[in-house]
């Protein structure tokens with residue numbers, strides 16, 4: 001399958017497949033991989049790639065049953081529309097527009113532009129969703145970032161404290177959302193939470209040492225170019241743990257020990273975009289230590 005390799009003169013590299021515009025590798029140095037991709041991931045141009053950073057759009061989950069879980073962006077073939085190399089940044093831009101197939105699933109006209117910017121120390125992935133039609137539409141979007149870890153038992157995540165969350169594992173209706181009380185969140189069971197966080201920054205620690213930071217923002221861009229930040233972008237925290245891992249054909253039974261997903265997005269509701277308006281959802285992955 002076609003893919004694009006970004007190489008920074010300082011040594012960092014990134015690899016992106018046109019299929020889903022899925023980022024599958026980010027190495028800040030030749031020896032260090034930041035992203036997790038399952039050994040059983042399929043690269044068949046049909047199934048979403050299990051790992052890296054699949055793009056979720058226009059729905060998170062499957063509230064519209066006629067559309068696949070997490071939408072069609074991650075299983076569509078994107079076009080490489082631009083590349084650029086400057087003194088500091090290596091950049092690639094991918095585009096996806098509506099087709100007859102997408103309009104059958106979701107009857108709207110859109111332009112998705114996905115920009116990957118590799119610097120010596122960071123990788124920024126920026127998804128711009130523009131309403132190209134004449135009617136408003138409602139959508140959700142998320143950057144489904146799979147981070148690799150050495151041992152999930154030694155992992156802690158900072159940045160969720162004080163934020164309300166929906167616990168998708170508990171799956172029972174609650175009158176008021178619980179709030180995260182822990183400064184450091186560890187993972188010792190199936191975890192699937194939508195944090196309604198305004199923190200905009202999650203830090204992953206391994207054995208007490210900071211390893212990687214995911215910084216993120218979301219905003220609406222108006223027709224005239226002005227923008228308004230969404231004060232509370234969401235961040236999903238996911239680890240399938242034992243049973244869910246066994247149930248996934250494209251994921252190893254014990255691979256839950258080697259990954260955790262930190263997924264910035266706008267998913268706790270559907271967001272409305274007027275004609276000509278756009279959403280910008282952006283994350284910067286910053287390896288540390």
Ligand SMILES: O=P(O)(O)OC[C@H]1O[C@@H](O)[C@H](O)[C@@H](O)[C@@H]1O
Pocket residue numbers: 048069070144168192193236238263
């Ligand atoms: O198997 P999929 O469709 O890639 O989804 C993986 C997971 O993605 C997460 O974002 C969801 O919160 C989980 O509920 C889901 O299981």
